[in-house]
Amino acid sequence: MSRVPVFWKWALTAVIVALAAAIAFWPRGGSENAGPVTEPTRKIEPALRAASGAADCPPASTSTPRPGPLADLVLTCLADASPVYPGRLTGRPLVLNLWAYWCQPCRTELPHFQEYADRAGSAVQVVTVHSDPDEAKALALLAALDDELRAQGRPGLHLPGLQDSDARVRAAAQAPTALPITVLVRSDGSIADYVARPFRDADDIAASVAGALGVTA
Numbered sequence: 001m002s003r004v005p006v007f008w009k010w011a012l013t014a015v016i017v018a019l020a021a022a023i024a025f026w027p028r029g030g031s032e033n034a035g036p037v038t039e040p041t042r043k044i045e046p047a048l049r050a051a052s053g054a055a056d057c058p059p060a061s062t063s064t065p066r067p068g069p070l071a072d073l074v075l076t077c078l079a080d081a082s083p084v085y086p087g088r089l090t091g092r093p094l095v096l097n098l099w100a101y102w103c104q105p106c107r108t109e110l111p112h113f114q115e116y117a118d119r120a121g122s123a124v125q126v127v128t129v130h131s132d133p134d135e136a137k138a139l140a141l142l143a144a145l146d147d148e149l150r151a152q153g154r155p156g157l158h159l160p161g162l163q164d165s166d167a168r169v170r171a172a173a174q175a176p177t178a179l180p181i182t183v184l185v186r187s188d189g190s191i192a193d194y195v196a197r198p199f200r201d202a203d204d205i206a207a208s209v210a211g212a213l214g215v216t217a
Contacts, residue, residue, distance in 0.1 A: 044081070044136055052142040054078040055160045058125060060088035068189030069172035078130065078139065078161035086162065086169065087189055093124045093213040094185035095205075098170055100132040101141045105198035106180040111149060114157050115202040120217035124209060126159060131179060133165040184212040
């Protein structure tokens, strides 16, 4: 009879250990998953970011974000992966060119946006938005295109760019899924219009921006 208590003692111990293991590996919920969704951190070599020619992203305004479709978005900067708040880049008219590495018309018009940005100067802010999850391929394409332009004696690309893996800017603008798309944002943060076609040249961009935002360049 003396063996029975020993048996139950070990059985109880085994049950306690099993319960502890189950609790340790039970999936957590609640506050750990709360909060805004931001772009995931990606392991990309700094040399690739530097080779892309992407400029540093403009600093966000320290004032309260203006209400608008972009107000709650958090993206990352192609130049250094820092967080960027598109809704806080207002204060002057904003031109967001949505593109992807696989989009040939996007590749063709990116130099047009560089030319337009150089012409417009501080009157308008031009920012590209890579709307695909593969950030590394976007950076590689920018580097190749920059080399190609410089070999032709043309100005290289040095526009600031954002990484938008989930196409949140397109969704906020209620634009179609096809690329390229250009979103024209007023200085108060509201969206004036979007253009769902590739531009022919810098003059074509200037005409659309002047019509929607009243900025001539």
